[in-house]
Structures are given as C-alpha cells and as structure tokens.
Amino acid sequence: MNKINSFNDLTKSHEDFAQLLKLRKFSHEQELGVEHTRCNREILVCSGTGCHSADSALIIDKLNSNINEAGLSNEVKAHITGCFGFCEKGPIVKIDPDNVFYVQVKPEDVEEIVQEHLLKGNVIERLLYEEPTLKQKVKRQDEMSFYKKQYRIALRNCGLINPEDIRESIAEEGYMALGKVITTMSQEDIIKLISDSGLRGRGGGGFPTGTKWSFAKKYQADQKYIICNADEGDPGAFMDRSILEGDPHSVLEAMAIAGYAIGASTGFIYIRAEYPLAIDRLKIAINQARECGLLGKDILGTNFSFDVHLKYGAGAFVCGEETALINSIEGYRGEPVNKPPFPAQSGLWDKPTSVNNVETFALIPAIINKGALWFSSIGTKTSKGTKVFALAGKINNVGLVEVPMGTTLREIIFDIGGGIKDGREFKAVQTGGPSGGCIPASLLDTPIDYESLNSIGSMMGSGGMIVMDEDNCMVDIAKFYLQFTLEESCGKCTPCRIGNTRLYEIVDKITKGKATEQDIVNLKELGQIIKDTSLCGLGQTSPNPILSNLRYFEDEFNAHIKDKHCPAGVCKDLLMYEITDKCIGCTRCAKICPVTCIKGKVKELHVIDQNRCIKCGSCFEACPVDAIIRK
Known part of the structure; x- marks a missing residue:
C-alpha cells in the first residue's frame, strides 16, 4: 500500500480507484451508455458469516479456477464482498456490470455460470430469484421487492466492495x-x-x-x-x-x-x-x-x-x-x-x-x-435517517434490511420480508430484543421511530426484529426473554438479580398451569418496580417483554391460568396428545415413543397412556396419516 500523505493525494487516489472500478456499479453502466461484452466483469460473492458457512469461499475458489481454465482470467475476477442482506437466499453471486443476481448458489453451479453466463452470455434462469407474489423470475437486484423500499446508508458498501481491500x-x-x-x-x-x-x-x-x-x-x-x-x-x-x-x-x-x-x-x-x-x-x-x-x-x-x-x-x-x-x-x-x-x-x-x-x-x-x-430530510421529525433491522423468525425473507425511519412495521414484514412462512397468520413482532416488547397485528401500521415504539410498550433497540405466527405462545416467549435476561444479568443490583428471578418463577408457574389470577397482578406490580429501581438499562428494561405481552395478550395468560390450556400448543405441561379414529394401526407411533406409553396391535386403533406420556411430540411428528392431535 502507498502512504497517502495529504488530502490532495487522497482525492487523487479516490479518482484513480473510482475510475479503475467504475464498471462494477450499474449506475456507472448507465453513465457509459454502452452494451458491455464479457470483458471487465467482476463477480461479487457474498462472504458474510451466513454465506461463508454455506461454502461461499469454495464458490469463489471454484469460480476463479474455472475462469482460468476458460481463458478469462484477464477479463473476469471473482472475489468476496460483504452481506447483501438477503440471507434467506444465500449464498448470493452477483455479476457486474451485467447486474445479474443469482441466489442459493452452490459450488456445483459454478461451472454452469462460467460456461453459460460468462462465455455465452446466457442468464441462468433457475438461479434467479422468483418473486412469490408475481410467480416470475427477477434478474436484477433493484427489481426485487426485498430491496425496493430499502435505503442503504449504513449498509451502502456491503455487497458492493471487497472489505479486505x-x-x-x-x-x-x-x-x-x-x-x-x-x-x-x-x-x-x-x-x-x-x-x-x-x-x-x-x-x-x-x-x-x-x-x-x-x-x-x-x-x-x-x-x-x-x-x-x-x-x-x-x-x-x-x-x-x-x-x-x-x-x-x-x-x-x-x-x-x-x-x-x-x-x-x-x-x-x-x-x-x-x-x-x-x-x-x-x-x-x-x-x-x-x-x-x-x-x-x-x-x-x-x-x-x-x-x-x-x-x-x-x-x-x-x-x-x-x-x-x-x-x-x-x-x-x-x-x-x-x-x-x-x-x-x-x-x-x-x-x-x-x-x-x-x-x-x-x-x-x-x-x-x-x-x-x-x-x-430522511425519516421523521424526531427520528432522522435510516435504521438497520435484522429480520428473523417466522418470515419468508430472513435477512438484513435498512429503511427510512417512519417506515411501518407492516411494510417491513410484508412488503420487504415477504410475509409469514407457510401462509400462517401473523401474531406478533418483537422489537428491541430482551429490552423491547411484542407488538400485535392491530399495531402493524405503527411507524418505526423511537417515540412511536416507546409509546406502544416496545423500543427500537439495536435493531433485532423477530416475527411470530399463530404457533407461538406469548407466555412462552415472555419466559424465553426473561430467562435470557436472568442468565445475562451481572447480578450487581437486587431488583435485577432477585426481582427478575421472582418474575421468572411466576411465568414458569403459568406455563405449567399452576398459577392463579393473583399472579397476573404480581407480575405487573413487580415488573414496574424492577423498571423503576434497577441500576442499569438491562434491569430497567428486562420486564418489557412480560409487560407488553400482558398488555396485548393477557387472554393467553388467562387461558393458561383459568383453563389450564395453552392455545398455541407450546407449553408442554398443558399439552395432551390423543390418537383419533383415523389411526390405521401402522405402529410407527408406538415404535418411536421413548417411554413406550402407546399401546395397540397392528391395524388396530392405538391408545396413549396419559399418565406416562412425557409430551415429547415424537408420535405427533411420526404419524403418516395425521391421526394424532395435540390439544
């Protein structure tokens, strides 16, 4: 590397490097106003952690090896780049200046990319992303619904430059x-x-x-x-x-x-x-x-x-x-x-x-x-600019997104995120991680900014956004986040160390059907005390998942307490598996049961001994005719 001794040197270097690499960006292709041949192509291969773990390094090695064998080494180069954000569809390979965006690429696809795309100019249709709503393949990154509403400032160079150069x-x-x-x-x-x-x-x-x-x-x-x-x-x-x-x-x-x-x-x-x-x-x-x-x-x-x-x-x-x-x-x-x-x-x-x-x-x-x-000029009156979110959970397009402040939850989850997996019903989204809260479907049109999220019992946090569907139990979700906080608390102050332990014990009782209506009152009172008296932000926000879930999903808490029933079928102690008359007597459930609590002869209706059943769900998963119900 040459040392840059002055701002003038830096400016000149910027101009030189920009000229050298200008064919990479599609905007530059538009400026040139020419049809590019197979010369001066660069292949950008996502090498974020997710794609890296899915053999993106091997893809790069095989690409360069095949490029050399095809005699294109002076014209085409494949190298790493940062995360494109579309993690659900990785590993991602983008070819510039063609602006062709391939998804879920495997090492065995490399030879076809070189032979068909680089040598013959044929776009490989099967590696293109298919928009689920349109049922058609999309070639360009900027045409995908996942990117259309994004405004990448913090992520402006991720997926564009080689981070090691x-x-x-x-x-x-x-x-x-x-x-x-x-x-x-x-x-x-x-x-x-x-x-x-x-x-x-x-x-x-x-x-x-x-x-x-x-x-x-x-x-x-x-x-x-x-x-x-x-x-x-x-x-x-x-x-x-x-x-x-x-x-x-x-x-x-x-x-x-x-x-x-x-x-x-x-x-x-x-x-x-x-x-x-x-x-x-x-x-x-x-x-x-x-x-x-x-x-x-x-x-x-x-x-x-x-x-x-x-x-x-x-x-x-x-x-x-x-x-x-x-x-x-x-x-x-x-x-x-x-x-x-x-x-x-x-x-x-x-x-x-x-x-x-x-x-x-x-x-x-x-x-x-x-x-x-x-x-x-970007964002809202009190929350300027953009915010990066990590979309995860029960959503089709898991990944990293950056949007202007003021974008609604609905736009992120359904327009960018592609909606809920397997056509299930949206139930809630957790923003702000263990310090935030769960937001129900009725508030999906809430704009994302600091004040709006705080007003509905959640918070912006660092940007985690976990989507839940009808199969999630909101009592269990509150218990999960509280358990995380307990394990991560430093234990220095009493409200966080002892108070959150008591909160967890109460929620645990609820998931086991052993709680009373007074426990709901205790949760609300104790949660507020912990918020008001803890030393740092961890303790001050730790009750948020419980308090927000009680605010919007108290009926689920009451179902656990009054009816001894988990509506989502998640809490093990409140579950019961039952074999219906659809049973064909194949014996698969009996063979897979770890405690041998299922009895029945071949081609006869089987029965579960409820006193011995450990609610593991193995029989439910194994039944080939859906004869076992969970209730």
Whole structure:
C-alpha cells in the first residue's frame, strides 16, 4: 500500500480507484451508455458469516479456477464482498456490470455460470430469484421487492466492495470525510453538523450523537478515548456484525472523525470474540489504514494522530451497557456503575470517553460527505435517517434490511420480508430484543421511530426484529426473554438479580398451569418496580417483554391460568396428545415413543397412556396419516 500523505493525494487516489472500478456499479453502466461484452466483469460473492458457512469461499475458489481454465482470467475476477442482506437466499453471486443476481448458489453451479453466463452470455434462469407474489423470475437486484423500499446508508458498501481491500473503500469515497474534516473543519463545525443532521444513537437509547460528542469535547484532559460498541448481544441480531464484515473502513474512518471532534487520539473497538470473521477483517482494515497513513501519526500530513485497537469481549450481554463495557476494557468484571459521572466526563481510565455503536459510526462518513440537510430530510421529525433491522423468525425473507425511519412495521414484514412462512397468520413482532416488547397485528401500521415504539410498550433497540405466527405462545416467549435476561444479568443490583428471578418463577408457574389470577397482578406490580429501581438499562428494561405481552395478550395468560390450556400448543405441561379414529394401526407411533406409553396391535386403533406420556411430540411428528392431535 502507498502512504497517502495529504488530502490532495487522497482525492487523487479516490479518482484513480473510482475510475479503475467504475464498471462494477450499474449506475456507472448507465453513465457509459454502452452494451458491455464479457470483458471487465467482476463477480461479487457474498462472504458474510451466513454465506461463508454455506461454502461461499469454495464458490469463489471454484469460480476463479474455472475462469482460468476458460481463458478469462484477464477479463473476469471473482472475489468476496460483504452481506447483501438477503440471507434467506444465500449464498448470493452477483455479476457486474451485467447486474445479474443469482441466489442459493452452490459450488456445483459454478461451472454452469462460467460456461453459460460468462462465455455465452446466457442468464441462468433457475438461479434467479422468483418473486412469490408475481410467480416470475427477477434478474436484477433493484427489481426485487426485498430491496425496493430499502435505503442503504449504513449498509451502502456491503455487497458492493471487497472489505479486505482498502482501495475499493477509497473508490467509494472511503476516508474522504476524514480528509475533509481534518483539513477544512473545526471541532465545533463537525459537532454542529452531526447535531444538525439529527443523528441519534443506533444502539438502542437514541441519544443525540452530536450532543454526546459535545459533552466529551468540553471536558479537558491529557487523554480522551473513542469506543465503538460492537458487543451485539440481542437474540437474532446481526446488524453490527454484517457492517464490520462488509465495510470495516467506514467504522474506522468515523472513529477517527469522532476522535478529531472531541480531541481523542485513541480508539477501541469492543467486539465479542464470537465474531471471528468480523475480527479478521477489522485487523486487515486497521493494518491497511495504517500502511496508507489513514490511521496513526500525522494523518494526511496534519498534526492529528489517531489509532484504533481491538478489545475482545466474552459475550456478556450486560457489556452492551457503556459503563460495564468500560469496566471490561479496563480488565475488571463487566458491571455497570452509577451515573453521573457519565463516560463523557469520566470514562475509560477516568478520562473523557465517547461511546457509540457500530451502526452509528457507519452513518457518520455519509453525513459528512452529503451534509446535515440531506440526512435530516430522511425519516421523521424526531427520528432522522435510516435504521438497520435484522429480520428473523417466522418470515419468508430472513435477512438484513435498512429503511427510512417512519417506515411501518407492516411494510417491513410484508412488503420487504415477504410475509409469514407457510401462509400462517401473523401474531406478533418483537422489537428491541430482551429490552423491547411484542407488538400485535392491530399495531402493524405503527411507524418505526423511537417515540412511536416507546409509546406502544416496545423500543427500537439495536435493531433485532423477530416475527411470530399463530404457533407461538406469548407466555412462552415472555419466559424465553426473561430467562435470557436472568442468565445475562451481572447480578450487581437486587431488583435485577432477585426481582427478575421472582418474575421468572411466576411465568414458569403459568406455563405449567399452576398459577392463579393473583399472579397476573404480581407480575405487573413487580415488573414496574424492577423498571423503576434497577441500576442499569438491562434491569430497567428486562420486564418489557412480560409487560407488553400482558398488555396485548393477557387472554393467553388467562387461558393458561383459568383453563389450564395453552392455545398455541407450546407449553408442554398443558399439552395432551390423543390418537383419533383415523389411526390405521401402522405402529410407527408406538415404535418411536421413548417411554413406550402407546399401546395397540397392528391395524388396530392405538391408545396413549396419559399418565406416562412425557409430551415429547415424537408420535405427533411420526404419524403418516395425521391421526394424532395435540390439544
């Protein structure tokens, strides 16, 4: 890598690299106004964690091997890129500038792609995505319903650049914002621009980023710190991981900008050790940025110095709270501390510290480059810009989406997410992870912004969004999230440690049909006490899944208590399996039963001994004629 010594050098490099790679983007194809031949093609293969685990590395190796054998090595190159977001249909292979988007590609498909597409120009229909509503194949990414309502800012380079090559980041305006701020802007200018943009923290709290930076700037110290919180712990969440895997340079650049704004020279990325791919790519990106002179001493010929270091977390959910995270970096147990003083005044090693999450940082360079007015024009009056969500659960299009604030839940789940799997009925969506709440079908038209979600008993959180259908029991869901909180609580304060234990015991009684109506009263009262008295955000929000479920699904709780019945057929202790007269006497159920509680002769009606049945459901799954019912 050549060191970039000045902003002029960086600008020239940007122009050179952009020219070199311009055939990649479809927008550039339109600008050229020509029909491309098989020359100058690039094959982008998704190499996020999901696709990586589905042999995307092998696909790349086989593509390049077949390209060489076909004599196309000087004209076509296959390489990794970050997550396209369409995880349900991975591994994904995109061929540019043809703008052909192949889904669910397997290593055995490689030879056909090279022989048919690259050599003959024939699009392989069977590898194209089929829109379920239209029942027709779609060739281009921008024509898919999954992408039509998205606006990718934080994810702008994921699925576009090779995250392991800094030149490709520079070609897409990487480090241009850093060059701009340290050569033409004051600290006050930067903080005002970020404040005017309306950017709020994307880690869950929604605190104004410009305000946070201004607090850290005003305190004087011989050393200040920038911390990137990459300790993503919500069940089903993978937003931050995908950004770090697909565009690590945007985060490094933003941390340097934040360092310049508050007067810090050192940054830490606190990342959980369970993210090996993100860690590897961060290491590569940091080394490349140092080699180019974009991290380290006297960046771009100025007297501004800033470097970034990695700190690995052990996967403690509580370390998503900034003071617990700071304790962990210092080598202490990850426990929150009382505030004030806030980290902006006394944080890491008692020095002024600004903590932002990955997605917040990923938005910063785009805001600097395009301006506060541009960003603030997106979203709602109080929630500006876009938000990334990880769609998971009972939904057709599992994946990563980025939409403008104010987009409704219905649009995300049904227009982008493709609706509920297997034609089932939508029941609820959990937003905000263990700190959020479940939102029913009657509120699907709620716009997604901080205030709207808070008003209905949920929250934005970091962006996890888990969809549930009619087969989910809302009492069991509340129990699941509460169990997660119990396991992840640091135990420092009594309301969280003891109060949540009592909450769990009550909910467990309900799932076993042993509770009374007074237990509902106790849940509501105790939940509110825990919210009001816990030390940190983990305890203060831990009752939310229970309280929101009681608010919208209290009838299910009452069914468990009064009728000793689980309407969704999930809670084992309230289940009963019964063999109907549809039984053909095939004996499969009896053979598979682990406790031999099913009796009957061949070609005769079988019977389940209810006193011995352990409700495992093996017989229900094994019956070939659906003669066993669950009630």
